[in-house]
Amino acid sequence: MTESNPITTPMSSRRTALVGGLMVAAGPLSISLYGPALPTIVAELGTNEAMGKLSLSVYFAAFALTQLVCGPLSDSFGRRKVAIGFLLFYVLGSLVAAFGPSVEFLLAGRILQGIGVSVGVALSRAMVRDQFVGREAIGILTLINLILTVAPAVAPTIGSVILAFGSWHLMFIVMGLYGAFLMALIGFASRETHPVVARVPLRPVGIVANYWRLLSSMRFMGPAGVLGLSFGGFYGFAALLPFILIDDIGLTPFQFAMTMLIQTGSFITGNLLAGYAARRLDGDMMVRIGLILLLLAGVGFAAGLRLFPTAILAVMAPVSLWMLALAFIGPSTTAAAMAGFGPIAGAAGALTGFFQVGGGFVGSLLASLLFPDARSALVTLIPIMAGLAVMIALVNRVRTRVREAAIPET
Template sequence: MTSPSTSQPMSARRTAIIGGLMVAAGPLSITLYAPALPTMVADLMTTEAMGKLTLSVYFGAFALAQLVCGPLSDRFGRKPVAMAFFALYVLGSFAAALAPSIEMLLLGRALQGVGVSAGVALSRAMVRDQFVGSESIRILTLINLILTVAPAVAPTLGSVLLLAGSWHLLFVVMAGFGMAIIAMLAWGARETQPVAAQTPLKPSRILANYGRLLASAQFMAPALLLAIAFGGFYGFSALLPFVLLDDLGLTTFQFAMTMLIQTGSFITGNLVAGQVARRASGLQMVRIGLVLLVLAGLGFAIGPRLFPDSLFAVMIPVGLWMLALAFIGPSTTAAAMAGFGTIAGAAGALTGVFQVGGGFIGSTLASVLFPDARSAIVTLLPIMAGLAVLAALWRRISARPVAEAPPET
């Protein structure tokens, strides 16, 4: 169903394609260079902990920048703000490509994180500007499906690029992808937010709108579930290179092939979820995802301990987790934003903060609390699966229809 507040300047397909490519920059900036992490650590003469910090810095900037990106888009429109932020992403990519030290690499990663924040926050706002209800869930599902294309080919592409050159080349490729997104926005996208709906950029209003979202159980319950589910994904994305390459001794190319299990599961899950969404409610979609998430958590807790040398003891739980995300992600995102169309930019930004912030917390805890990646993956992921169930129970208790309300003044 099309939102009554807009004249639908873009079709559902165009919105999904543009939104999907914007969002894809986020995981692309993780999975493309993941095979190079051990090499980068050795090349820059730093430690494994500092290598993981390049992920934590990226996640932190990614999460926090959305708090600024969303309100800016509510004031100036989705399209110009998205183009400006992706320009920062390109700048950060080149800074990382030319980095002579770990400090410069961290700076480049921080700029990349700021830039890609526009992908998550503004793609959701673009959907909410134009569509509501089951149609918005289907579009978000399609965005998730498009999102899987870049991570599916990125590890393999990264491995091939490493055979052809150094890890610096990976960041040049990221810069090229960022420039392609800017060109797509310039010539293929239309502004989805009506001029009349643009709100003044006042700090007091921004804080009041965020406070309104944080005080709403309708927003917080699905946002927390989204944070935990995707936090687990970003958490094991940071850990898998060290588990598979260092502990199990895979080559870079074998790692790339193994990661197709992860992306293949996500693609399959999105295809199935897209069909199920036509007949099932959002709550039913979440229930299916939770069952898969619990199975994944049990798999992480048991499999690597019973079969420490088995690749599939690690990757089967990874596949189950990715299947779960396909069912949980679109439904919880749509539920979190459903009653906040007048501040869709802020709502989209804050859901992104929760989603990526979960990854920041997960990857940071994995680096700080555990002696190695294997210990983290068999302990942290089962805990997060249990927390997801608790968040879903709160979501069910607090789920009530809420009428659209105007933003705070």
């Protein structure tokens, strides 16, 4: 029997997953598609590696912060209108980055792109929460999560193929075309999942109150913190890998793209294993398995390149473990964070997305400011993020047990 939200079920679970997944894909595609060309972009624009990483940091910042706006807007005006409106910014930003003559135009274009793709993570989750709860919601979020993480793994391969036929500017044109496709998809192939009767007035005080309600709830903050650090680490090393594998180890852009298929295969394998396990284990046990894998990945990042400085496997083995971990952590923590916040699902989806992408912003920014090169950042910063994710999960578990013990039995 389908377990669904009693307010409205205008789309099937399959269509919801497809539309949501394609919306979500725009964000990670825009991170990794131009990864193979980053060294070339840095050289052609006459800038340095730090500015190349900054083009990722400003994108993460716009991506993360704008979710805090688009989520409440969709709670008030509906999901479809807000999604189409924000995607216009994405298309515009893609064109600015493609045709701008300097690194300043590239940074401006990336900011506009980040603003535009913010609707993907926030509104796809809200669309699921509008219609489904329980196991069915976790199943749909698992499919969306698969696209969210496979997309940046496949994107470097696509980017290297594009480079074979043209310059890096063509990559941003492709991004703009994808944004236009999403606008058409949302306009003609999806339906509004947030009916007028369920909408809330757009009041700044109300928005602040909704976010404060979420931020002050450990039911939200515990899983959201784990989600943010685990995916933040993923986005962080996605930004660093091109410089390490191409500049340091010496791979060609095509070899880099082929190497990144290891990441894709690991996550697909992880989702198959997680899907099998989810039928037998509860969400808490799924997260525990994921955290063990995450901790092992952090140890691998810390030790691998220090012991074997030129070995590709020293990089990709911990990457594989991290991708396996995400398959177990992502859907369960997302569903747990949003459970019980149906009337403000847009805000809850936006804030989970803020933590998730904001972790990438913090990671890439710290990598640019605190470390002399990408290698130093990878072996230090990413293990710290893994350790913090495990620590937050342990603290949240202890708090939950204490709270449950304090409730008298009836």
